[in-house]
Amino acid sequence: MTDQELVKKALAMHQFSYVPYSGFPVGAALLTQEGRVFTGCNVENAAYGSTICAERTAIVKAVSEGCREGWEAIAIAGKGEDFCWPCGACRQMLYEFAPDLRVLAARGDGQYIALRLSELLPHGFGPKSLE
Ligand code: THU
Numbered sequence: 001m002t003d004q005e006l007v008k009k010a011l012a013m014h015q016f017s018y019v020p021y022s023g024f025p026v027g028a029a030l031l032t033q034e035g036r037v038f039t040g041c042n043v044e045n046a047a048y049g050s051t052i053c054a055e056r057t058a059i060v061k062a063v064s065e066g067c068r069e070g071w072e073a074i075a076i077a078g079k080g081e082d083f084c085w086p087c088g089a090c091r092q093m094l095y096e097f098a099p100d101l102r103v104l105a106a107r108g109d110g111q112y113i114a115l116r117l118s119e120l121l122p123h124g125f126g127p128k129s130l131e
Pocket of ligand 1: 024041044053054055085087
């Protein structure tokens with residue numbers, strides 16, 4: 001799967017975003033080395049802090065299906081002209097399973113910037129920190 005195709009899958013998740021409060025849909029698509037793709041969207045809540053981001057939806061879908069390893073890339077797509085970077089909580093959640101994951105931060109027209117998670121969360125705290 002190409003990066004562009006992964007970004008497309010993230011954008012397609014906007015249709016399922018539940019965003020009555022922010023009006024800002026975010027989609028995510030997590031690709032594994034086996035070629036599996038776990039998608040996610042943001043799901044907001046009247047108690048705002050209970051909102052879950054698109055990335056964490058995708059992460060939890062993967063882990064709850066028994067897929068914890070071999071994560072290759074995640075595409076994150078917002079709407080509008082700004083690239084959609086993962087929030088701090090999502091960076092931390094991703095770091096747990098794939099500290100050097102490729103991250104594709106996309107905007108509404110499908111343009112994206114590719115970086116490594118290790119660049120977005122340098123010196124992160126992860127499972128190794130507890131050994
Ligand atoms: N959001 C995500 O889904 N992922 C992020 O990494 C940043 C923020 C969502 C949460 C909320 O529904 C909306 O964007 C506005 O913050």
